[in-house]
Amino acid sequence: MNNKEILIKNGISPSFQRLQVYSYLRKNNVHPTAFKIYNDLKKQIPTLSKTTVYNVLKLLAGKNLIREVKIEDNELRFDAVLQEHGHFKCSECGKVTDVFYDKEFVDFIEKRNKITDIQFNIIGICENCLNNKN
Amino acid sequence: MNNKEILIKNGISPSFQRLQVYSYLRKNNVHPTAFKIYNDLKKQIPTLSKTTVYNVLKLLAGKNLIREVKIEDNELRFDAVLQEHGHFKCSECGKVTDVFYDKEFVDFIEKRNKITDIQFNIIGICENCLNNKN
DNA sequence: TCATAATTTATACTTATTACAATTATGTAA
DNA sequence: TTACATAATTGTAATAAGTATAAATTATGA
Ligand SMILES: [Mn+2]
Ligand SMILES: [Mn+2]
Ligand SMILES: [Zn+2]
Ligand SMILES: [Zn+2]
Numbered sequence: 672m673n674n675k676e677i678l679i680k681n682g683i684s685p686s687f688q689r690l691q692v693y694s695y696l697r698k699n700n701v702h703p704t705a706f707k708i709y710n711d712l713k714k715q716i717p718t719l720s721k722t723t724v725y726n727v728l729k730l731l732a733g734k735n736l737i738r739e740v741k742i743e744d745n746e747l748r749f750d751a752v753l754q755e756h757g758h759f760k761c762s763e764c765g766k767v768t769d770v771f772y773d774k775e776f777v778d779f780i781e782k783r784n785k786i787t788d789i790q791f792n793i794i795g796i797c798e799n800c801l802n803n804k805n
Numbered sequence: 806m807n808n809k810e811i812l813i814k815n816g817i818s819p820s821f822q823r824l825q826v827y828s829y830l831r832k833n834n835v836h837p838t839a840f841k842i843y844n845d846l847k848k849q850i851p852t853l854s855k856t857t858v859y860n861v862l863k864l865l866a867g868k869n870l871i872r873e874v875k876i877e878d879n880e881l882r883f884d885a886v887l888q889e890h891g892h893f894k895c896s897e898c899g900k901v902t903d904v905f906y907d908k909e910f911v912d913f914i915e916k917r918n919k920i921t922d923i924q925f926n927i928i929g930i931c932e933n934c935l936n937n938k939n
Numbered sequence: 940t941c942a943t944a945a946t947t948t949a950t951a952c953t954t955a956t957t958a959c960a961a962t963t964a965t966g967t968a969a
Numbered sequence: 970t971t972a973c974a975t976a977a978t979t980g981t982a983a984t985a986a987g988t989a990t991a992a993a994t995t996a997t998g999a
Contacts, residue, residue: 686964686977706955720979725956742924744873744881745955745987757925759918770914776906784893786929790876791891793914794922801919820946820996840986854948859987879956879986 681734691716692727696737696751702758702767704746742767742792757791763800815868825850826861830871830885836892836901838880876901876926891925898934 674694678685691712696703703711709724728749731737740748742760748767755777757770770793780786808828812819825846830837837845843858862883865871874882876894882901889911891904904927914920 684965684976688978704955718979722957722980723978726978741875741877741926744875747955759914761918762921772910773907776910780893780904780927783932784895784927784929785935786927789928790924790926792875792924793918793920794924795918795920798917818945818996822947838986852948856949856988857947860947881986 677736681736683730683734683736688716688719688723689727689730692724693731693736693751696731696749700750700752700769702740702748702750704748708749740767740792741790742794755789757789757793759793759795759797761797761800762794763796766797768797811870815870817864817868817870822850822853822857823861823864826858827865827870827885830865830883834884834886834903836874836882836884838882842883873922874901874926875924876928889923891923891927893927893929893931895929895931895934898931900931902931 672680674697675685675690678689678693683689692708695708695712701707705724705728706721708728709719709721712724713719728737732739732749735753736751738750738753740750740758742748742758752769754771755774757772758767759770760767770791772791777786777789806814808831809819809824812823812827817823826842829842829846839858839862840855842862843853843855846858847853862871866873866883869887870885872884872887874884874892876882876892886903888905889908891906892901893904894901904925906925911920911923
């Protein structure tokens, strides 16, 4: 099932802009901010509006086709990897990478509460940056 | 060791405003935003400035006397509980409560990276709100 | 007391996100 | 094809959290 079909299956009419934003997220697993998506796509779509990017992201998140990732307080990032996982952000290079954690722990919490979102973010310095420090 | 002594021990001269903000956080374990702290303390300190609250919070966080908690993307919260833990935010009543998780998992991540901050937040509906639904 | 430094305050600024209205594209009935 | 209704996109203005700056106040200590 390609990206276009996924949108249709979720009741989203696959406009050009929507397809571009969704495809961008599925192709580039870099946890971009709305502005980065806007800025990168503007090269191919000069008429693109920032509002549209925000609208599409909210639409996709509402249908659970992407997830919002809150690491720093001044930037909301987006992720098309739906499998439950956390993130590691390197404060040196800024890269955000995936961290997968134990499902059993989440099940324990889920027994008592109705979970709708989990944010698990670790900030630090990654292996690469630590080694390149010498 | 009382709050005043803790500030002094950490090289922070214990001004009235600083002591009030720090005491507020230690007394009320509600993970307030900067604005809530400002708004609540203004009742006792009518001359209090929002900038001061932000300044004090940043000062305390810099000395690791409090922790920043990032749950929603539009509000930064603060916590005087320093033991490593995550949070559960109820989307019904808005309350933020503590969630303690396995230290071993964090150790595994720590072997490879230098961790400076961990944010573990769960959003959902709490036991109370689930039961009061009928 | 007086000078100096530290702290607080008020104000203006920045910036991510949202609200809103105007414009454009799309699909369908006549 | 044309006209119309609806959906989607765009540009602009508004909102609001957080930050920067400088003036005003307060504390310190010679
Ligand atoms: Mn991810
Ligand atoms: Mn807590
Ligand atoms: Zn790095
Ligand atoms: Zn609740």
